Amino acid sequence: MNGWSSALRRLAGALLASILPADCFLCARILPWRQEGGVCLPCWSTLPWAPGFRPGRGPLDALLWAADYEGPTRRLLRGLKFEDMDYLAQPLGREAAGRLAPLIGPLRPDLVVPVPLHWWRRSRRGFNQAELLARPLARHSGLPLSTRAIARRRAGRRQLGLSRQERLSALYGCYAARTSRVRGLTILLVDDVVTTGATLEACARVLLRAGASGVIGCALTRTPKTF
Ligand SMILES: [Zn+2]
Structure with missing residues (x-):
């Protein structure tokens, strides 16, 4: 039980870190999952x-x-x-x-x-x-x-x-x-x-x-x- 809850905590922590908002360097919109070097895909593709x-x-x-x-x-x-x-x-x-x-x-x-x-x-x-x-x-x-x-x-x-x-x-x-x-x-x-x-x-x-x-x-x- 203890092992499960610590594993869940680690998983939750990793998920949180990956979705914590970061802003696109060019347009300042919140970055979605897929991005190129800190730039959102719409900015990158244009x-x-x-x-x-x-x-x-x-x-x-x-x-x-x-x-x-x-x-x-x-x-x-x-x-x-x-x-x-x-x-x-x-x-x-x-x-x-x-x-x-x-x-x-x-x-x-x-x-x-x-x-x-x-x-x-x-x-x-x-x-x-x-x-x-x-x-x-x-x-x-x-x-x-x-x-x-x-x-x-x-x-x-x-x-x-x-x-x-x-x-x-x-x-x-x-x-x-x-x-x-x-x-x-x-x-x-x-x-x-x-x-x-x-x-x-x-x-x-x-x-x-x-x-x-x-x-x-x-x-x-x-x-x-x-x-
Ligand atoms: Zn952008």
Whole structure:
């Protein structure tokens, strides 16, 4: 009898925990059972995905993005980066992979590489958002992923408010690539947001110098006004 009542209590506790109300991050309605990373299904299914493509620019063979950095996608990425909502990365990366597959396929990349954070910033945040987004993207594209192909050696200045040229010079010498991991490969270089393209270009330069045969930039979102 005692065993039954404690089992029932545990079951009741588990049920209660699973139905305790949490609000959708986007519309603030109470979340039902089925949800994607803290976002209700209606909000999730109406995210404004807008995959886009730009051919070669500087060291990049091409640049792809899955959505514009505005509205709900901007709020989700800001939540992911600044409000510890790292669980959003998996469903976002998976959705982006589906949308980008027709663009990525013909470019035939060999390896997915996330843009690295400096170790100091990474340890403060607890994760690298580009890496969290790149993992499901790699899995759904059937490609291997390397987090050690490229490293950020210097923290560098904050980029907010800098022009493209200022960003490029601030990033000079910030990154280093490992020849043994990239030689002869076409790299799909992944970041969360592309604003001027300076970060992706700086990474692409060191990858090419280390022997990569090509680099495709791939951002989950792009800032439409600046890029
Ligand atoms: Zn919602």
